[in-house]
Amino acid sequence: MTLPIEIICVGTELLIGKTLNTNANWLAKRITSLGGRVTRITVISDDVDEIASTVKEAMQRKNEFIITVGGLGPTFDDKTLQGVAGGLDRKLAVNDEALNMIEGKYRNYVEEGRMEKFVLTSHRIKMAQLPEGAKPLRNPIGTAPGVTIECEGKTIISLPGVPSEMKAIFEETVLPILKRAAGHLTFFEASIQVAGVMESELAPIIDKVMHDNPYVYIKSHPKGTERTPRIEFHLSTTAENPDLARERVRRALANLRELIEKKGGRVKAAR
């Protein structure tokens, strides 16, 4: 009933803390809002063997989509497709459709006067080398196309790491694929803020509300300072239609509010 999806982020810049992983956050939010469920995010370095073994592991787990982010460009450290090919036991080969997309991009750059002339260097051909059986996904902004591969009942999608390109390919090509797979699943969420009660005093209340509302996921986030404890509750659900999703969250929220107020807590809507 849910659509399990794994995200694999490739980039040493994420592992040395140079770059904050806003890509994973954006994708997680977008996928959740479409009714998908992100089951795992793995961040690894630009190393072919590491990418291959991570893809192999993900193929063994329960998920329908595996989305990789980063490492599709022309430089030596863009090794994602080589790693994905290795993980799926496929070979890399120049894909004609991808090569046409890339050539077209560079010819435009020449027309626009951004490049003097176009030469198909090995670094440019590299971006057209896809795992066998893969299809390129048009990149409306940059040069390197995205990639999609069907394998053993799963769909593997590779997106570039430049945020604007990742988002553009997702919205144009990946979103319709996921929507079709998710069917009518929709996600609904709401938050409340609670003051005047400590988190450990709220624990049995959450247990009860979760028990009485099995389809609603409730998470508490301590937000206040030491002197003034304040806790945010985030309630969310995925259901087959928006009305059902909204009604489930509304009922859990009402239960939660009643029990918290009985304990002397103050409740207000968050944000």
Add this chain to the structure above:
Amino acid sequence: MTLPIEIICVGTELLIGKTLNTNANWLAKRITSLGGRVTRITVISDDVDEIASTVKEAMQRKNEFIITVGGLGPTFDDKTLQGVAGGLDRKLAVNDEALNMIEGKYRNYVEEGRMEKFVLTSHRIKMAQLPEGAKPLRNPIGTAPGVTIECEGKTIISLPGVPSEMKAIFEETVLPILKRAAGHLTFFEASIQVAGVMESELAPIIDKVMHDNPYVYIKSHPKGTERTPRIEFHLSTTAENPDLARERVRRALANLRELIEKKGGRVKAAR
């Protein structure tokens, strides 16, 4: 020569995109600056089996430390220690030192007038249930202590997910442990910005500089717009002493600058 460390972040809020994973970024930066090397970051849900299997997998890989973040609090969805215990095939048991720390915290809250009286509820005892053989790490800010366990030549450290508590325990207790393990390893980094050349034209240059400077890690990040391509290069290294680290990066930077300027590119220091 390097100190490989894995980070496991536990929290469904990260997988639904509600929370940006600033904890992983902060830890990655901090560990790297100490001479450690983050080899993988895995984000998973608050599910005991998922936590246990992720810890088990990490125990099989080459690393010396495994740091988990999140899920140490008193509520039903704080399941990290149960998962870690499962992953290491150990039992959970009330740890007297941890229980003393927690009781002390609540007695302070009563003295400060933040709580009327202290009752040792099951939710509070829960925070003192550590895997057998574990040691609690003092939490200077919140209630739930951090945890450290030695197992099969590795050290597993569990930190709370509240950023201020995670950072406080890291600085007070984890930093000295990592410094001792890292010995004299230090990290050095520098960035330059390049304009006037496209990334695919720079690819062979980077190949050459990386080849001639094997200890320096070079990563290119496209930063410009479509009309004005601009690329940032980030160079970094870990070495046994700060002078060697600085000299390695300086030499690679000089090589890079020379080759880029030959291609007509403009180079300036970044940030």
